[in-house]
Amino acid sequence: MKKHQKLGKGSYCTLYFSGSADGLSVPDEAIAIIDRHVVVGEDWEKVRGGRTLQARRKGWYKGRA
DSSP: EEEEETTOOOOOOOEEEOOSSSSSSSOSEEEEEEEOOOOOSOOOHHHHHHHHHHHHTOOOOOSSO
16 A cells, blocks of 8 residues: 555555354355545555455455446
8 A cells, every 4th residue: 555645554444344144154145345445656556456356266256347
Protein backbone atom coordinates (compact mmCIF):
# COMPACT_ATOMS: atom_id res chain seq x y z
CA MET A 1 0.00 0.00 0.00
CA LYS A 2 1.25 3.44 -0.86
CA LYS A 3 1.49 6.12 1.79
CA HIS A 4 0.13 9.63 1.30
CA GLN A 5 1.79 12.54 3.11
CA LYS A 6 -1.44 13.70 4.84
CA LEU A 7 -3.80 10.72 4.53
CA GLY A 8 -1.35 8.01 5.54
CA LYS A 9 -1.62 4.48 4.12
CA GLY A 10 -4.68 2.89 2.60
CA SER A 11 -6.52 0.59 4.97
CA TYR A 12 -9.10 -2.17 5.30
CA CYS A 13 -12.15 -2.12 7.56
CA THR A 14 -14.50 -5.07 8.11
CA LEU A 15 -18.03 -3.70 7.83
CA TYR A 16 -19.94 -6.96 8.13
CA PHE A 17 -19.14 -10.60 8.84
CA SER A 18 -21.50 -13.52 9.14
CA GLY A 19 -20.91 -17.24 9.46
CA SER A 20 -22.22 -19.96 11.71
CA ALA A 21 -21.10 -23.42 12.75
CA ASP A 22 -21.71 -25.89 15.52
CA GLY A 23 -19.47 -25.42 18.53
CA LEU A 24 -15.85 -24.72 17.64
CA SER A 25 -16.00 -26.04 14.08
CA VAL A 26 -15.17 -24.00 10.99
CA PRO A 27 -18.23 -22.82 9.03
CA ASP A 28 -18.81 -24.17 5.52
CA GLU A 29 -19.63 -20.68 4.32
CA ALA A 30 -19.19 -17.12 5.54
CA ILE A 31 -19.96 -13.66 4.19
CA ALA A 32 -17.69 -10.65 4.69
CA ILE A 33 -17.99 -7.08 3.49
CA ILE A 34 -14.68 -5.27 3.67
CA ASP A 35 -14.11 -1.61 2.87
CA ARG A 36 -10.81 -0.67 1.27
CA HIS A 37 -9.76 2.96 1.78
CA VAL A 38 -7.70 3.94 -1.28
CA VAL A 39 -5.44 6.97 -0.95
CA VAL A 40 -4.16 9.40 -3.59
CA GLY A 41 -1.46 7.74 -5.65
CA GLU A 42 -2.86 4.21 -5.48
CA ASP A 43 -4.24 2.60 -8.62
CA TRP A 44 -7.84 1.56 -7.83
CA GLU A 45 -7.99 -1.00 -10.63
CA LYS A 46 -4.81 -2.64 -9.35
CA VAL A 47 -6.13 -2.68 -5.77
CA ARG A 48 -9.51 -4.09 -6.82
CA GLY A 49 -8.12 -6.54 -9.35
CA GLY A 50 -5.54 -8.02 -7.02
CA ARG A 51 -7.98 -8.74 -4.20
CA THR A 52 -10.68 -10.04 -6.54
CA LEU A 53 -8.19 -12.37 -8.23
CA GLN A 54 -7.04 -13.77 -4.87
CA ALA A 55 -10.64 -14.37 -3.79
CA ARG A 56 -11.54 -16.02 -7.11
CA ARG A 57 -8.55 -18.38 -6.88
CA LYS A 58 -9.71 -19.52 -3.47
CA GLY A 59 -13.31 -19.87 -4.68
CA TRP A 60 -14.52 -17.12 -2.33
CA TYR A 61 -15.65 -14.53 -4.86
CA LYS A 62 -18.62 -15.29 -7.06
CA GLY A 63 -19.72 -11.73 -7.84
CA ARG A 64 -19.04 -9.44 -10.78
CA ALA A 65 -15.57 -9.19 -12.25
